[in-house]
Amino acid sequence: MHELAICQALIEQVEDLARDNHAVSVETIWLQVGPLSGAEIPLLEHAYPLAAAGSIAENANLVIDTMPVRVHCKKCGEESEASTNRLICAVCGDYHTKLISGDEMVLSKLEFDK
Amino acid sequence: MCDTCGCNVTHSNAHLVTDKGKLARTEDGRQAITVLQNLLTENDRQAVHNRQHFDKQSILAINLMSSPGAGKTALLEATIDGLADEFSIAVIEGDLETENDAQRIRDKGVPALQISTGSACHLDAHMVHDALHHLDLNGVDIVFIENVGNLVCPASFDLGQHRNITLLSVTEGDDKPAKYPVMFRAADLILLTKSDLLEVIDDFDPQQAEHYVRQLASEAPVLQLAARRKIDIDSWLDWLRDEVMAQRERRINNLSLRPNIQPEGAALHSADKYHHDDHDHHHQHTHSHRHSPS
């Protein structure tokens, strides 16, 4: 449970970006979060307002896109959908895979007023 | 309780902080930018810096993670007994509430620095950096960082270590890797601890535990040992010896190493896990180190 720390780091980034862009307020913050990021989306949503209070993003909407868990198979070269605790190739069943999506914890987009 | 993690936000008080219906919005002057930045960029930057500290002095840094009481400190005690003649060891203790673990290490004659500031659920790179500046790292071969006992939060924070080790004690159930995939995916080595108890805990199947680890697409070795009884600790000590040698070699070749898997957007970070470091870079010590946000 460390989502408040993550949200506080997010707000610092957002404040820097807002300052660089001479924004007066931040309207919407888009995140991409994968189930293997280690952050729980509902906990991020709960923690966000606490972190945002008093900041330029105080009234911003937080939109979180859940990213799919996908793997690339090193054996057969195929890409397939996987689940968080079963990251094996759906095509050939091998476990030598590389995660290509699902561990994101990313600030993807920012909308603000100038 | 935990004041940096959002645990304090409950359904009953959430409305106090989520009520934002008052704002009138206009479409004028609105602008959107695409960012694509990792949320823990600041922590990761500090972690890179920590790793440069370690690399500069040819130190191997190891992050120990597990649930509370899985045997991290006992492992360190046995490791010190086994390797004190060969290597110089220092320990950073993430036991945030007491000095007990640090004292156990000091009783073995090894310097231990207690991190006492911060959240109750994980260490971050800033806390470790602070600790590094309070430790005499001269001649040290291995720095162990004993993280807070927790199978969730510590996995998200790069501390600047070279290797992650996750301990799973046989009293916890062999399906823990399936239940905590983020943590076990982050491990470069998994230690099944308290193996002396396998004879009484008859439903813990080490092969099943390893099977769950493979299901996470992890090739991390899985070793079993009983640190308290000094049973089967030789392969663990050999693993460490190899890692110390590998780190020295990387130093000679001006290379660094990150743990196999860091929790971050794979698409954004396709860079090699090996990278050349400029060891004579300017160390930007801002000395405005944030501890944990509060």
Ligand SMILES: Nc1nc2c(ncn2[C@@H]2O[C@H](COP(=O)(O)OP(=O)(O)OP(=O)(O)O)[C@@H](O)[C@H]2O)c(=O)[nH]1
């Ligand atoms: N039977 C047995 N018990 C062990 C072994 N290793 C540790 N223990 C016991 O497990 C308990 C916790 O061990 P610690 O080494 O303090 O565990 P820890 O992971 O450092 O605990 P925290 O720092 O509090 O999270 C103690 O009572 C130890 O004696 C072992 O190999 N066998």
Ligand SMILES: [Mg+2]
């Ligand atoms: Mg301990």
Ligand SMILES: [Zn+2]
């Ligand atoms: Zn927590």
Ligand SMILES: [Zn+2]
């Ligand atoms: Zn395949």
